[in-house]
Amino acid sequence: MFTIIDRYIIKKYLGTFGFMLGLLTIIVLVIDVQAKAPRIEANGFTVNEFLVDFYPYWILNLIITFMSILVFISVIFFTSRIANNTEIVAIISSGASFHRFARPYLLTSGFIAIVALLLNHFVLPLANVKKNALEPYTYNAVSRDELTGTAEVATQLSKTEYIFIKYYNKKEKRGSGFFYQKFDKNHRLIYQLNASDFFWDKEKSHFVLTNYLEKTINKDDTEKLGNGNEMKKSFGHPPEELFPDVLLGQNKTTPELVKFIEREKDKGNANLNTYLNELYQRTSMPVSVIILTVLGLSLSSQKKRGGLGLNLALGIALAFVFVFSFEALKVVSSNNTLTPLLAMWLPNIVFGPIAVYLYFKRANQ
Structure with missing residues (x-):
């Protein structure tokens, strides 16, 4: 049963998250369209075509990628505000424990994580099919040719079959x-x-x-x-x-991606880290929503000198380190330095215990 305080916190959480989501979408969309318009038109398309056939799917991909950052900043923002207004002190002074106060945070982050899981595994791949069909035409000529131009191909069909192609136009x-x-x-x-x-x-x-x-x-x-x-x-x-390219894994729902990886393993293909990174990240990123919610709550639920500005600066810095560590670890995994499973879960493995420690430290104060 939700109390008035539960509903208040959930409303603040989702309202701030929705505002941040809308703000990021508008700002990034305007900047990206202005930057890419010359290349789009140089490739024979119009910006209006891309606004209908590309950007809705691109935005969905962007939202999923930065969802952890948005959640973390949202929690830091509204929790710092109610902490500075001494609302948290009043709630805990009324007899509620910090664990009870944290419950709506955990429930809301769990709901967002479940939605993100479903989007990642089943909806986003369908959007990526549309996005990836046009995305090469927003690149420069060299990057575009890597995905749509002519290249030499060597592939293994099975453990005993091979194909070599001198010139192949993708x-x-x-x-x-x-x-x-x-x-x-x-x-x-x-x-x-x-x-x-x-x-x-x-x-x-x-x-x-x-x-x-x-x-x-x-x-x-x-x-x-x-x-x-x-x-x-x-x-x-x-x-x-x-002849799969690096974008193929993004276009497949998780059941399809698992079948593709198993088929490639049966063929003897050992260069699968790009697809394994995609598979494991689909689960690890939504889990990070809960971890960053706990971390954000622990860092911002106490009134501090510097107030909201200091908390936001710290939150933004940590969030970007967390999310962009995924991109760095993808490169490390692709070079076979780390296994894909460890690489895609390492940020959660590092930040998870930190979030739990800070949470219980805050609860015991």
């Missing part, structure tokens, strides 16, 4: 210099396929290879050669699955 899903090899369990080459050009037929879900040459090696080492103008070939998956 946007058009076509290329030249196609080379496929298949080995037996003893690593002996048993089949080889070359093609001068190829493209992906989306409607029929197969590759079309032109000017191909194939070679089959029998058990007695004799060879059977074949060639032709056109061959239809399916490798079980579309190009975005066979």
Whole structure:
């Protein structure tokens, strides 16, 4: 049963959080549109198209990314205000313990964390499909070409199958210099396929290879050669699955991402840290909402010299260190210095005990 004080704190929490959310959205949207408008228009789009087809999904991604910061600053802001007005002293003096006072904070942060979990695992990936389709056209030419231009490709389809492509255009899903090899369990080459050009037929879900040459090696080492103008070939998956880029993990819901990672492991792909980082961060970031709520409450629930300004400065500094440590740890994990699971949970592992210590220290004062 919620008391008047519970409802008051929950209203303050959600109201301040909503205000911060709206303020961040408006400021960042205006700044980002102004900065990216020249590149958008240089790529043949209009800003209005992006405001409809890109920015709503981009904003959702931004909100999830900075939700921990917004929660922390919101808690610091409104708790410092009621502490400076001696409202917390009055509540505790009336007989309520600090633990009882903290209950609406924990309930509200738990609610936000659950919503963030659902968004992270199931809603945000669907938004990322829309966002990532257009985001390369907001980059400079070099960064854009990394995602939409022509590149050399080498991929492992299974433990015995490999594809090498000299030139592959990721946007058009076509290329030249196609080379496929298949080995037996003893690593002996048993089949080889070359093609001068190829493209992906989306409607029929197969590759079309032109000017191909194939070679089959029998058990007695004799060879059977074949060639032709056109061959239809399916490798079980579309190009975005066979030749994944760094954005693919963002586009998959968690069940889809888990299946993709398992399939890549079965193929023998050891370079999965980018996708594992994405998977583990989807849970660790929402959990950080609760940790930062406890930390913010502990730091700002006592009236201090310097008041709201000092608490906000400290809160903003800690929040940015916390959230941007995730980005730094992604790089560390991608270089195989830390495992993805440890890297994505390390900020919570470090800040969690600190938050608990400060909370009980404040409760015992």
